[in-house]
Amino acid sequence: MPHPDPLLLIPGLNCTERAFVPLLPALWDQTSVGLVNHRRGDTMSAIAAAILAEAPPRFALLGFSMGGYIAFEILRQAPDRVTRLCCLATMARPDTVEQAENRRRMVALAEAGKFDSVAGANFPNTVHPDNAGDSQLKAAHLSMARATGAATYIAQQHAILGRTDSRPLLARISVPTAVIVGSADQVTGVDGAKEIAAAIPGAQLTVIEGAGHLVPLERPAETTTAIVEWLRA
Numbered sequence: 001m002p003h004p005d006p007l008l009l010i011p012g013l014n015c016t017e018r019a020f021v022p023l024l025p026a027l028w029d030q031t032s033v034g035l036v037n038h039r040r041g042d043t044m045s046a047i048a049a050a051i052l053a054e055a056p057p058r059f060a061l062l063g064f065s066m067g068g069y070i071a072f073e074i075l076r077q078a079p080d081r082v083t084r085l086c087c088l089a090t091m092a093r094p095d096t097v098e099q100a101e102n103r104r105r106m107v108a109l110a111e112a113g114k115f116d117s118v119a120g121a122n123f124p125n126t127v128h129p130d131n132a133g134d135s136q137l138k139a140a141h142l143s144m145a146r147a148t149g150a151a152t153y154i155a156q157q158h159a160i161l162g163r164t165d166s167r168p169l170l171a172r173i174s175v176p177t178a179v180i181v182g183s184a185d186q187v188t189g190v191d192g193a194k195e196i197a198a199a200i201p202g203a204q205l206t207v208i209e210g211a212g213h214l215v216p217l218e219r220p221a222e223t224t225t226a227i228v229e230w231l232r233a
Contacts, residue, residue, distance in 0.1 A: 004031075005059050006032040006059050007027060007031050007060045008062070009035050009062050010067030011144075013066040014145040015067075015148070017035040018144050019214075027231075030228060034056075034059070037054075038066070039148070045073060046159075048073035059083065061082050061084065063088065064090065066156060068091070075173060076164070086177070086179075086227060088180045089180065089193075089214075090192070092167045092192070093166075093167055093192060107153075116146070119141070125187060125212075126212060126214045127141075127212040128182065128183075131212065131214075140217055167195070170199035171201070173200045177200045178229075179194075179203055179205045180226050180227070181207055181215065182215040182219070183210065183211060187212075188213065
C-alpha cells in the first residue's frame with residue numbers, strides 16, 4: 001500500500017539528485033518522491049526556508065549528509081509538517097575545530113580556482129576503503145561535484161560552518177525516525193549516527209556493511225531496504 005505522504009530527498013554537499021537514482025524505483029512503489037533543490041542560500045536557515053516554500057503541506061523527509069543538517073533545520077522551522085524522518089549518513093553535532101579548519105582550507109582552495117582538485121582529493125574519504133579504486137563511483141562523485149560547481153560548494157560550506165548544534169533538538173523529535181550509516185563512514189561517522197539514534201525516541205539504527213559515507217551509491221540495495229522498512233513501519 002502506498003505511503004500517504006510524499007517523500008522529499010535532500011542531497012549532501014557536492015551531491016546532486018544522482019546520489020538517489022539507484023533508490024528511486026523501489027521508493028516510487030511506496031510513495032511520490034520529490035528531489036529538492038538545496039542549492040539556494042548560504043545559511044541553513046535560508047536553504048531550509050527555500051525548500052519549505054515549495055514543499056507540500058506535510059511530507060516525509062530524508063536528508064543525506066549535509067541534507068541531514070538541512071532536515072534538522074526544517075524540523076526547527078516547521079515541525080508539524082514533517083511526518084517521518086530518515087537521517088542518512090549525517091550527524092547532529094557541530095564540527096570539531098579540526099573539521100572546521102579543514103572546511104575553511106577546502107573553501108580557500110575552491111576560491112583559488114582549485115575546485116576540481118578539492119573534489120578529487122575528497123573522494124577516498126567518502127567511500128569504504130575497498131571502494132577507493134572504484135572508477136565508476138569516482139566518476140559519479142566527480143560528476144556530481146562538477147554539476148554543483150565551486151560557487152555552490154563554497155556557499156554550502158559556509159552554511160555548514162554556521163549551522164546550529166542539533167543535539168538539543170533530537171529528544172523533541174516524535175515522528176518515526178530511521179538512522180542509516182555506512183560501517184566505514186569517515187565523514188559523519190558511525191558514532192554520529194549512533195548519537196542521533198540514541199537521542200530520538202524510538203529511532204531505528206541501521207549500519208550498512210561495506211559502505212562508507214557515499215552509502216546510497218556504494219550499497220544501494222541495502223540502503224533501499226532500510227528506507228522502505230522505515231516508510232512501511
